[in-house]
Structure formats: C-alpha cells, structure tokens
Amino acid sequence: MLKSLAIQNYALIDSLQIDFDKGFSVITGETGAGKSIILGALSLILGQRADNRHIKQNEQKCTIEGIFDLSRYGLQDFFEERDWEYNPDECILRREIWTTGKSRAFVNDSPVYLNDLKGLGDRLIDIHSQHQNLSLNDNFFQLNVLDILARTKTEKEAYQKAFKEYQASRKLLLELQEQSQKNKEEENYFQFQFDTLAGAKLQAGEQEELEAELETITHAEEIKASLFAVVDTFSGEGDAVEQKLKSVTDALKSIRHVFPKAAELEQRVESAYIDLKEVRIEAGKHFEETDFNAERQQQVEERLSVIYDLQKRHSVKSVEELQEIQRQLDEKLQDILSLDEQIEQLEKEVFEKQQLMLQKARALSEKRKSATQPVEEQLTDMLVYLGMPNARFTCDITTKNNPDSNGKDAVGFLFSANKNTPLLPVSQIASGGEISRLMLCLKSMIAGATALPTVIFDEIDTGTSGEIADKMGTIMREMAHDMQVIAITHLPQIAAKGTRHYNVYKEDSAETTATYMRLLPQNDRISEIARMLSGAEVTAQAVENAKVMLREGQITNHNSQFIIHN
Structure with missing residues (x-):
C-alpha cells in the first residue's frame, strides 16, 4: 500500500x-x-x-x-x-x-x-x-487473465518445469546431432591425421637423442682427432702424462720411510693416475667407436625430417606435443564412434520428457477450460450491470501447433455488445467505453482471485457517464475492501x-x-x-x-x- x-x-x-x-x-x-x-x-x-x-x-x-x-x-x-x-x-x-x-x-x-x-x-x-486498455487486445494478456481467474498456478508451474526440462534435453539433442553431422564430415580428416602420427611411432625424448647423434656423425673426424690427442697425451711416446705421474709416484714412494707425509701425497697422485688412466681408456674406446657412417646419417636425417614435418604441420615444437595431439585425435575418433549411442539414448529421453510435458499441458488446459464458463458468466453479469444488457463474452481456447512456455492453449476473448452482431475478437468490435468497462470488470475479478498490489485507475471511466459511471465507481469501491x-x-x-x-x-x-x-x-x-x-x-x-x-x-x-x- x-x-x-x-x-x-x-x-x-x-x-x-x-x-x-x-x-x-x-x-x-x-x-x-x-x-x-x-x-x-x-x-x-x-x-x-x-x-x-x-x-x-x-x-x-x-x-x-x-x-x-x-x-x-x-x-x-x-x-x-x-x-x-x-x-x-x-x-x-x-x-x-x-x-x-x-x-x-x-x-x-x-x-x-x-x-x-x-x-x-x-x-x-x-x-x-487509458492506453493500457490496448493490452486487452493482446492474446498473452488474455491468457494471463484466464490463468489468474482459473487459479492455474500449481498446474502452470508443473507444466513450465516439464517444458523447461524438455527444451533443455531437446536443445542438447539438436546440438549432438549437429555435432555428429559435423564429426562425420571431419572423421576422415581426423583418421588421416591420427594414422600419420600413429604410423610415425613417436617416442618421448627421441628427437633430442637423434639431434645429438646427428651432431656426432657430422663431426666424426673432428671428434676422432680430439680423442686421439687425449689418448696420445696420456700414454703416447715422449712426455706422456701417465708416465710422468708414474715417475712422481715412484719418487714419493722412495722417501716415505724418511718422510711419512710423502705417503699421503703418493696416494693422491696414485688416485689421479688411476682416474686419468680410466679417462684415457674411455677416450680410446670412443675413438674406436666413432666413425663417419653415411648410411646412419641418412637414417637419422630421414627420421628427424619426419618429426620436423609433423611438428610444422601441427604447429608444435616437441615430440611430446605431437603425442598429446595423437591422444586427442584418438579421443575424438572414439567420441565419434560413441556419439550415435548417446544420440539414441537422448532421443528416448527427449521423447519421455515430451510425453510428460504434454501430460502437464493437458492438465493445465483442462483447468483453464473448466474455468471458462464461470468466468464468462460472471463477466457477462458485470457487463449487464454496467449498462450492456445484450453483452456476450466468450473465452475461446484453441490448440497451438507447438506448445510454448505457457502451454498448448491459445486464448482469445470474443465479445459482442449487441444482439445482432456476432462474437468477434475484442480488438475488432469493442468501442473505447466498452473496453474500459471490460477492463474494469476483469481487474475486479482478478482482485477477487489473487492479492493485487495497489491499483491506480487513470481515467478508466473514459467514454462513460451517468448511471454507468456510478456503477463503475461502485465496483472500484468494492475492490477497495481488499486492496x-x-x-x-x-x-x-x-x-x-x-x-x-x-x-x-x-x-x-x-x-x-x-x-x-x-x-x-x-x-x-x-x-x-x-x-x-x-x-x-x-x-x-x-x-x-x-x-x-x-x-x-x-x-x-x-x-x-x-x-x-x-
């Protein structure tokens, strides 16, 4: 208030x-x-x-x-x-x-x-x-009025819940069907990409190993020369490192009985001698193993070429990323195979929800239809009271081709103020004064069916006068008992x-x-x-x-x- x-x-x-x-x-x-x-x-x-x-x-x-x-x-x-x-x-x-x-x-x-x-x-x-009288010509407004007077709130909420769930499942089904069609078009392309990656038999870390091996092959002569120099320095003729260390060890050993600290120095030199000997042996082994192998170089280059080509094609920089793409492609192919099963299951779900929605729509429609006669009779009586003795009013309910959020019913208010005129939609026959009286009657009936907020009538009496205006005032005063x-x-x-x-x-x-x-x-x-x-x-x-x-x-x-x- x-x-x-x-x-x-x-x-x-x-x-x-x-x-x-x-x-x-x-x-x-x-x-x-x-x-x-x-x-x-x-x-x-x-x-x-x-x-x-x-x-x-x-x-x-x-x-x-x-x-x-x-x-x-x-x-x-x-x-x-x-x-x-x-x-x-x-x-x-x-x-x-x-x-x-x-x-x-x-x-x-x-x-x-x-x-x-x-x-x-x-x-x-x-x-x-005054301009709100035009809403009386609106079918949605007419449907809403009938719902209020028929007290369909429970049935309408149940229907709208079922309709919403049906629409959500139907939307998902359409999306899956569209995705399935798109997938079918892309399946060959996905399969080709997957087969190419799977055929490459990529291994994690192999790119780095192959690149290192290729470096070794292409620099084989340089590597052998350096390894030979190491071996020769340690054990070759002349001032070899191993021979010098041997001499140092012998010198320290000869004085350890008169200089005990020489024993520790001898051990340290002996340890260095052993380490360097091992380095010389390993370097010699590598020297023997290292050789320029044109055939192996070609194999490594071809394998790297495969890897580089795949990386360029998929815009990535590592074998691991290629393996991830292969995994994703495999998932897509599996999804394509399983999508038909999902669609079939969802089609059953959509059908079940559609049947439930239609069941709720029928219950809502029955509630509306059961209220039309009392509404028509009460509204006609009120119109007669307001100086329209020959008024006739009908709530015409027809079935929509497709249910929407308000159900399967289309509601139209048909009206005739005179004996010799047929019932027609309100918008085609009612005058300004007649529409004002119709709206007042409907507002009054709605006020009796639900708790309305404050109502302000801005010159709803347009087109009326005398006794009719007096009766309109009586209706408004009666409405004010509850609001x-x-x-x-x-x-x-x-x-x-x-x-x-x-x-x-x-x-x-x-x-x-x-x-x-x-x-x-x-x-x-x-x-x-x-x-x-x-x-x-x-x-x-x-x-x-x-x-x-x-x-x-x-x-x-x-x-x-x-x-x-x-």
Whole structure:
C-alpha cells in the first residue's frame, strides 16, 4: 500500500507531500491541472526511465520519494535475494534525477539498480492508464487473465518445469546431432591425421637423442682427432702424462720411510693416475667407436625430417606435443564412434520428457477450460450491470501447433455488445467505453482471485457517464475492501464513491505556475463535486446534487454479487 508520496522540483511541482490511506481514494482536478504530473513522478520510483527535461526550471535535480506498507505482499525473499534491508511496515523508495542526466535509485536508503527497482515497483503498484486498455487486445494478456481467474498456478508451474526440462534435453539433442553431422564430415580428416602420427611411432625424448647423434656423425673426424690427442697425451711416446705421474709416484714412494707425509701425497697422485688412466681408456674406446657412417646419417636425417614435418604441420615444437595431439585425435575418433549411442539414448529421453510435458499441458488446459464458463458468466453479469444488457463474452481456447512456455492453449476473448452482431475478437468490435468497462470488470475479478498490489485507475471511466459511471465507481469501491484503489477521474459519480478525495490544482504567481495537491475536507469536497457537475459556474442546485451524491456514494453494497473477495 502506498502510504505517502513526496515530490520536489518535478515539472510544475516545487514541493509536495501527500499521505494516502487504504480503501478507495479519488483524485480530481481540472484538465491541465497536473494529474498526469503526479502520475509521472510516481512512475519514476516504480522504475520508469528518467528524463531530465522534467526537472523544474532553474533547479539542478528533482527528488521523488514514496513510502509503502509491504505487509501484505510477501516480499521478504525478494529483498533477501538482493541483500536489501527488509521492513514490512515501512519501505522507502527514492529517485534522484540531475540535469546532467545522472539518475540514482534507492530502496531504504541503499542504492539499487533500476531494473531491480522496476521489479519491486511492479509488485507494489499497478497503474492502469487509458492506453493500457490496448493490452486487452493482446492474446498473452488474455491468457494471463484466464490463468489468474482459473487459479492455474500449481498446474502452470508443473507444466513450465516439464517444458523447461524438455527444451533443455531437446536443445542438447539438436546440438549432438549437429555435432555428429559435423564429426562425420571431419572423421576422415581426423583418421588421416591420427594414422600419420600413429604410423610415425613417436617416442618421448627421441628427437633430442637423434639431434645429438646427428651432431656426432657430422663431426666424426673432428671428434676422432680430439680423442686421439687425449689418448696420445696420456700414454703416447715422449712426455706422456701417465708416465710422468708414474715417475712422481715412484719418487714419493722412495722417501716415505724418511718422510711419512710423502705417503699421503703418493696416494693422491696414485688416485689421479688411476682416474686419468680410466679417462684415457674411455677416450680410446670412443675413438674406436666413432666413425663417419653415411648410411646412419641418412637414417637419422630421414627420421628427424619426419618429426620436423609433423611438428610444422601441427604447429608444435616437441615430440611430446605431437603425442598429446595423437591422444586427442584418438579421443575424438572414439567420441565419434560413441556419439550415435548417446544420440539414441537422448532421443528416448527427449521423447519421455515430451510425453510428460504434454501430460502437464493437458492438465493445465483442462483447468483453464473448466474455468471458462464461470468466468464468462460472471463477466457477462458485470457487463449487464454496467449498462450492456445484450453483452456476450466468450473465452475461446484453441490448440497451438507447438506448445510454448505457457502451454498448448491459445486464448482469445470474443465479445459482442449487441444482439445482432456476432462474437468477434475484442480488438475488432469493442468501442473505447466498452473496453474500459471490460477492463474494469476483469481487474475486479482478478482482485477477487489473487492479492493485487495497489491499483491506480487513470481515467478508466473514459467514454462513460451517468448511471454507468456510478456503477463503475461502485465496483472500484468494492475492490477497495481488499486492496488500495486510487482513481483519477473527471466524473463526479466516481469521485463521490471515494473514501478520500484529493484535488490537483495549479496556481499562478508573478514568476511561475505551480501544481499542488491536497486532501479535501467534506465542505471542499462538496464544492469540487459541484464544480464537476456544473462546470466553471457552481450553482446552488449543483451543490445540493453534490451533497446527495456524496451521501449515496458512501453507501456501499457489501453483498455485491460481482466481487469475489479473497
């Protein structure tokens, strides 16, 4: 419920603070007084896009703040999901707009995203303006109305769960089928690549070994010369290293009986002699083994050429990377072989889920069809009450070729206001006044079927007058037993039904024109309704008529057969 609205520096409003109450409130004012300005400001805290052109001239920013009672809406989960402070008794929505184009939104003084503010606003207030009558022509709107009146929430949720699961499996099946087709086209290419790699019989580390071997072969003469020099230096004729070390050992051995420390030196030289002898033996062995082998060189070069060619083809630099590619290709080929089995299994799963979805769709459809007659009868009775004695109304349900997220039903509202006209879609036959009455009846019925937020009717009475307007006011007042209803109206018959009456007016000063809004006390209310009855010149008769209308307007038929209270 909207408890209060504060507006600063918006359009023609300097500063406005107005309190609201539960029940049925009416807002009146002369044409151009600024009723649409009030509604526009309210829309901003409900998440509508901002336009800095609406900031009052010569001001830097405008602020709109609304305080709501959330106790009936069950919004705690909505707040907790967004980590907002939750106070069911008082929730403050605020919007600030600057001339620079900057805009900020707040819920309980915490900044929020505009989409989240709109999501909350949609749960708090339903603004029914004249252009919203056009939604009566929309089949989705008609289906949604029928679902609310048929109370299909349980069946619809069960269907949508089954539909979502079916769609997910079907999407996966299509993806696998597409992948299978693509794989079939690529299978020969994958197989060729795999066979080439597998045929190469690559071994980890072989590239490095082959490259080292090739270096040895190509430098064989140089290597042999160096190894020969090592062997000759250690044991050749003349000043050979081994012979010199032998002489050193003998010299130390000859003095160790008179110089004991010579024994340690002798051991160290002996150890060096043994090590160098081993080096000479190993170098000699390598000398014998090393030889230029043209045939082996060709084999190594050919093997390396195979490896290099594969690396270039796959844009890698090592045998290990080639082996990984071979493994991946093998997996792809195995996947191709097993994909048909997966598709076959998934086709069975999709069929089962489709059957479950269709079963839930039938249950939803039956619930809708079972409600059409009571809805048609109640709506027709209400239309007769609103001055359409020959009105006929039908909820036409047909079957769609393909079920969607709302089921297999297509709903169309067929209407005829006269005996001699056939039932046709509402959009093709109903006049503006007839659509207004239809929408009011539907809103009233919906209010009886579910907990609605505050409803604001913006001149829903367009195209009506007299007794019909009086009855429309009665329906709105009846709706207000279970919810907050606010009506912006030009008709005195509806204004007289309100439990609270607000007046929007403009005042001119030397510099500017400003819009104001105030709650009317009883005497002023009589004057306002008299003005609505007689126009600019209020007559005594109009005043008396206004008093009568107010007395009668406050007498509500609490046993109305047309309103279903929760």
